[in-house]
Amino acid sequence: MSLPKRARFWIGVAAWTLRPVANVLMRKEWLGLEKLPKDQGFILCPTHCTEIDPVVVGHMLYNQNIMPHFMAKDGLFRTPFVGTVLRGARQIPVQRAGATAGRSLELAKEVLDEGGAIIVYPEGTLTRDPDLWPMRGHTGAARLALMTGAPVVPVAHWGAQEAFPRYAKRVHIFPRKTVRVLIGDPVDLSRFKGSALDKATLEAATTVILDDMTALLAQLRGEEPPAVRWDPKAHAQKSHGRYVARGGAGVAGIAGSGTGDGDSADTAEPALGAAPDEAVDDGAAFGAVLVDDAAEADAAEADAAATDGDAADGDTTNPDKPAGDAS
Numbered sequence: 001m002s003l004p005k006r007a008r009f010w011i012g013v014a015a016w017t018l019r020p021v022a023n024v025l026m027r028k029e030w031l032g033l034e035k036l037p038k039d040q041g042f043i044l045c046p047t048h049c050t051e052i053d054p055v056v057v058g059h060m061l062y063n064q065n066i067m068p069h070f071m072a073k074d075g076l077f078r079t080p081f082v083g084t085v086l087r088g089a090r091q092i093p094v095q096r097a098g099a100t101a102g103r104s105l106e107l108a109k110e111v112l113d114e115g116g117a118i119i120v121y122p123e124g125t126l127t128r129d130p131d132l133w134p135m136r137g138h139t140g141a142a143r144l145a146l147m148t149g150a151p152v153v154p155v156a157h158w159g160a161q162e163a164f165p166r167y168a169k170r171v172h173i174f175p176r177k178t179v180r181v182l183i184g185d186p187v188d189l190s191r192f193k194g195s196a197l198d199k200a201t202l203e204a205a206t207t208v209i210l211d212d213m214t215a216l217l218a219q220l221r222g223e224e225p226p227a228v229r230w231d232p233k234a235h236a237q238k239s240h241g242r243y244v245a246r247g248g249a250g251v252a253g254i255a256g257s258g259t260g261d262g263d264s265a266d267t268a269e270p271a272l273g274a275a276p277d278e279a280v281d282d283g284a285a286f287g288a289v290l291v292d293d294a295a296e297a298d299a300a301e302a303d304a305a306a307t308d309g310d311a312a313d314g315d316t317t318n319p320d321k322p323a324g325d326a327s
Contacts (some may be wrong), residue, residue: 032183041112156216
């Protein structure tokens, strides 16, 4: 994808700022890089278990000379410095609700048509699963894929949560951690080709995407995933944002996560279609707050959104010396 010089400059600013920090915190093992599409736009769907996941994924893509395009909440674009970088780097602002949400999908389609990479976290926020397996997702990535025909590339990674556990307040520097990223084959969504983009189709396609992501994570962890995927609704949890027990007693439903920190504020990472009064999290770093473009308010809203444009085993490589990048 040929980006304007200005966009490449600002993506470079983000990379020059974050890559040295990532290199200090974590060793990297990137597997399956050959499965990233070449000369074609694609949607990347990674697992999501810690706030620094976007840095892990963005670093991997940037070092392959693939410029990452995150779908970030619009409030970040009004933040000093961070907003300047986001706008300059041609990231995609997403509003929680309203007619302007369709503009985000249009921008994402433009990036895909130009051969770019759109990163969408199907879960919409950090997983609620106590053992950090992918939880029930939202339908934004599936909707974008079925509307555009762009391939969906599943990605799993493991290890970043040891450096910065979910909902933690501090980074664990020593001993230095290793993060392993595994890229899978494009998700087979051919069975949904030509189908109406209704609730049943989008949910079924989302399940297929999450199944592939889960299988990759199981391969990295050498463990069997749970037979039933974690559903926040079944556990009386919000589908977005940090989940904190009433009264601030601690994080509910994440025993065994190993965070040691459970009193974070109850803030939310919004999605298109999210309730207007839902709280938002301003985030702490470029790309740190990502959104999915379908909050599942109800089936009617989802169908209406489809009409008006609602709207995110390979070889080990030397990650610090990829082709076309010296650092």
